[in-house]
Amino acid sequence: MAFLEVKDLKVHFPIKGGIFGRTVDHIKAVDGVSFELEKGKTYGLVGESGSGKTTTGRAIIGLNNITSGSVTYEGQDITNIRRAKSSVRKDIQMIFQDPYSSLNPKKRVLDIVAEPIRNFESMTKKEERIRVQELMELVGLSPESILKYPHEFSGGQRQRIGIARAVALKPKLIVADEPVSALDVSVQAQVLNFMQDIQKELDLTYLFIGHDLGVIKHMCDHIGIMYRGRYVEEGTVNDIFTNPQHIYTKRLVAAIPDIDPNKRAEQRAFRKEVQTEYEQSFNDYFDEEGLAYDLKPISDTHLVALPEKG
């Protein structure tokens, strides 16, 4: 049994129009996505802006309505997670992209981090304070800082507060939506390494949403590549980085900056080869609307749900 199974997930947003504000069309933000998460591992959802990654994560956690498909967590159907038992809702939490806007600037850290505790548990004020102080220590901030406001912290520290809030209820699964992309490059690695440390310490499973393949490679065991609401490819980190199949994935991999000076020539050659393949065979990979066709799976674990060509 998979820890989390997402099956043929669709999230369509209505587009209203006309004088009566009727639904005239839909944005197919997520249009048939399937994948499985293994306990204790990190699964990455990758794709360019607008490909549907965030909507997928938000739908799992109940922040977007699911149009069709299903989500199963430890064998229980949680497609409508807002109606699920509170023990399940406590188990799945989210870390948001931007620690500048996701923390209420008018609230003290104590109230920000205690919010999920107040929603789900009954603690005395004293117990709550002790719990938040412990969480501060866990994320590497001083227990006294619970009386400060978000603006008194740096970006990296703010994201640590976001992480403290996300782990306050001892969850098992965390949807991390681009948790470092709003941070200075110099602190990104610290926050990522910290996320890996607490993953081990708290036995967490991550659904890690990102567009930076360098970050994804560092964090993830398995990756799904999204393009316009669908999967184009899925596989282990090794599969995707050493043997990408779809031209879209190849282009993403080819675009990773050259860090290792010994591999620069190799990377340049790969980039050129990918560009030539892209120009020569666009019609083999995409239909007239620019939607990607399915390709042969790299491994048996592939769950690509795209139309067959032809």
Ligand SMILES: Nc1ncnc2c1ncn2[C@@H]1O[C@H](COP(=O)(O)OP(=O)(O)OP(=O)(O)O)[C@@H](O)[C@H]1O
């Ligand atoms: N609440 C909403 N109402 C209407 N359209 C939406 C809504 N949320 C997202 N969309 C649209 O759905 C599509 C997918 O958006 P989504 O944010 O999931 O992509 P993403 O891959 O996470 O991109 P980014 O990296 O920019 O966050 C986009 O076209 C977006 O404009």
